[in-house]
Amino acid sequence: MLLPGSGSATLEGYDVVKDFRKIRDILGYMPGKFSLYQDLTVEENLRFFAGIFKTTPEANYDLVKEIYSQIEPFKTRRAGKLSGGMKQKLALSCALIHKPEVLILDEPTTGVDAVSRKEFWDMLDRLKRKGITILVSTPYMDEAMRCDRVALIQAGKIMDINTPEGIIKNFSSRLWSVRTNDTYELLLDLRRFKATRSAFLFGQHIHLTLVDNAGSEPEIRKFLEDCGHQSVEIEETRPTIEDCFMDLMKG
Amino acid sequence: MRTIRFILQKEFRQIFRNKTMLPVIFVIPIIQLLILAFAVTFEIRNINLVVVDQDHTTTSRALISKFKAPKFYTLKSYLPNYDQAAELLKKGQAHQVLVIPNGFERDIVKDSKASVKLVTNAIDGSAAAIMNAYGNGIIMDFNQELVVESMGGQDFKQPMQVSYSYWFNPELNYTTYMVPGILALLVTIIGMFLSSMNVVREKEIGTIEQINVSPIRKYQFVIGKLLPFWLIALFELAFGLTLARIIFSIPMVGSVPLVFLVAAVYLFAVLGIGLFLSTLANTQQQAMFLAWFFAVVFIMMSGLFTPVESMPYWAQQLNMINPIAYFIKMMRMILLKGSGFADIARDLMAVLIYAIVALSMAVWRYRKVS
Numbered sequence: 150m151l152l153p154g155s156g157s158a159t160l161e162g163y164d165v166v167k168d169f170r171k172i173r174d175i176l177g178y179m180p181g182k183f184s185l186y187q188d189l190t191v192e193e194n195l196r197f198f199a200g201i202f203k204t205t206p207e208a209n210y211d212l213v214k215e216i217y218s219q220i221e222p223f224k225t226r227r228a229g230k231l232s233g234g235m236k237q238k239l240a241l242s243c244a245l246i247h248k249p250e251v252l253i254l255d256e257p258t259t260g261v262d263a264v265s266r267k268e269f270w271d272m273l274d275r276l277k278r279k280g281i282t283i284l285v286s287t288p289y290m291d292e293a294m295r296c297d298r299v300a301l302i303q304a305g306k307i308m309d310i311n312t313p314e315g316i317i318k319n320f321s322s323r324l325w326s327v328r329t330n331d332t333y334e335l336l337l338d339l340r341r342f343k344a345t346r347s348a349f350l351f352g353q354h355i356h357l358t359l360v361d362n363a364g365s366e367p368e369i370r371k372f373l374e375d376c377g378h379q380s381v382e383i384e385e386t387r388p389t390i391e392d393c394f395m396d397l398m399k400g
Numbered sequence: 401m402r403t404i405r406f407i408l409q410k411e412f413r414q415i416f417r418n419k420t421m422l423p424v425i426f427v428i429p430i431i432q433l434l435i436l437a438f439a440v441t442f443e444i445r446n447i448n449l450v451v452v453d454q455d456h457t458t459t460s461r462a463l464i465s466k467f468k469a470p471k472f473y474t475l476k477s478y479l480p481n482y483d484q485a486a487e488l489l490k491k492g493q494a495h496q497v498l499v500i501p502n503g504f505e506r507d508i509v510k511d512s513k514a515s516v517k518l519v520t521n522a523i524d525g526s527a528a529a530i531m532n533a534y535g536n537g538i539i540m541d542f543n544q545e546l547v548v549e550s551m552g553g554q555d556f557k558q559p560m561q562v563s564y565s566y567w568f569n570p571e572l573n574y575t576t577y578m579v580p581g582i583l584a585l586l587v588t589i590i591g592m593f594l595s596s597m598n599v600v601r602e603k604e605i606g607t608i609e610q611i612n613v614s615p616i617r618k619y620q621f622v623i624g625k626l627l628p629f630w631l632i633a634l635f636e637l638a639f640g641l642t643l644a645r646i647i648f649s650i651p652m653v654g655s656v657p658l659v660f661l662v663a664a665v666y667l668f669a670v671l672g673i674g675l676f677l678s679t680l681a682n683t684q685q686q687a688m689f690l691a692w693f694f695a696v697v698f699i700m701m702s703g704l705f706t707p708v709e710s711m712p713y714w715a716q717q718l719n720m721i722n723p724i725a726y727f728i729k730m731m732r733m734i735l736l737k738g739s740g741f742a743d744i745a746r747d748l749m750a751v752l753i754y755a756i757v758a759l760s761m762a763v764w765r766y767r768k769v770s
Contacts, residue, residue, distance in 0.1 A: 170615065173615045174615055176613060178609075178610070178613040180606065180609045180610065182606045183606075184605070184606035184607045184608075184609050184610050185607065186410065186414065186607055187605070188413075188414050188417050188418065189410065189413060193410070193413065196406075197406055197409075197410050198610070200402065200403070200405075201406055201611075201615070201616050202614060202615060203402065203403065203615070243610070
């Protein structure tokens, strides 16, 4: 869909520029924006996409069965009238109907509720077990944890590429999780703290790393209490992939 | 082949499901045909004539009564002098002023020669030309009678007599002339607009992304987009011709299958242009404007409303690349004149080349890469 400005890419050993025809046959793609025909019914969409890939929904039904069976009761409904979650399932069914070897998903869960998000990833897990390679982009770090390999990308540059565990293991600093009754003031104060390397909001907590891993819990506590914070909770915590991302972004 | 069938099936489903487009495709052309065929005419009726008779003699009155006779003249008023009549011309209340000067009859008797003045409001040039011709005709007629009279009532044999007969449209019926052209126009508009909007629509709603990652080949896509509108336009032509036959009794001298052969080739050209435009545009609005621009220029220059022969030379040359001009010409030739294949072969060939070029450009410009 885009010609490379520079460099090269291969997919299952096929060059994306030279062998694009071959790639179109083995690739399933689900764009970020819902892009099926809203004025066709669920079944017509599936049949159409099967048709243009020279197959039939019946031939590969076992692959999409699990997903498609959930929307099958609505198969005579126009795609435009489906709910967000159902649209997503239909889009996935259509992307899978020609039995691709590689499935590329562009932010499939953006704007999808938490339950559907989990269901969706369970489906991806099952597809993975059927031997389909899945490449997915996502802004959610908890989703990244479910992948085999993660590439952290910032401004078009890959900052790190590893297994989720590998990425976390590379996180060298000790990480403190700090909490007081005034999170916002706490963040401002911690960023003023001399020994602070980075301080980020993480839910109700502040995740803090210190320069050269120098400081200790009592030091931080003392500084905060001097700043007038009450009920200060400090504990060392295991880094998550999000911490790694923030850390890498800092350079 | 199967792929094309799937695309066709999808396109037809979408077309027939679109509750706004259906009436646009099928009802509006009929209404246009009815309105245009009845309204667009070059005949001039109700010419408001103002007479300034400064002679007040039997001869002058005889001339005036000549003007009263035809149904298209309405004698609006008699005025004593030209200035007042000119005022009416300015106000647009008079179309023509006939001035018969003092001494008109005397001059005829004495010198066998006299002049009258006929002033025509020429805001609308072509209408003025027709009014002028009417007026001249009446005066010539009158002149003829005077000559006969002066010869003592004997019929006077002119050395040369001009008599007219209008071939292929003996009654100079404007509906006969216009309807084939209007049909050509409707088919063109349907073809060009629908096809130019269609691909762009897929771009706008993003469905083209899914098509672009599929193994659909460019030519399959273009054929799939083209055939539905080709069939619809041909159907519309059939429907329009039937109406024209029933309502307007349009003569169909030539062969109807030949009309459809010509239309079939022509539509490939028009749809090719439409598809090409839609590969250039990114939104339906852009496509609409592009199509509109081309359609207006092509229609205005096509010879539907003004004869191509009266256009300047460069404009006539420009019409070489105007598919509508060829189509209207061929439609009129076949329907009114009964031209056969050999008579239109040259024009048909031009349109065929046009179609091939337009379609190749559409296929070439359609990119699966963004």
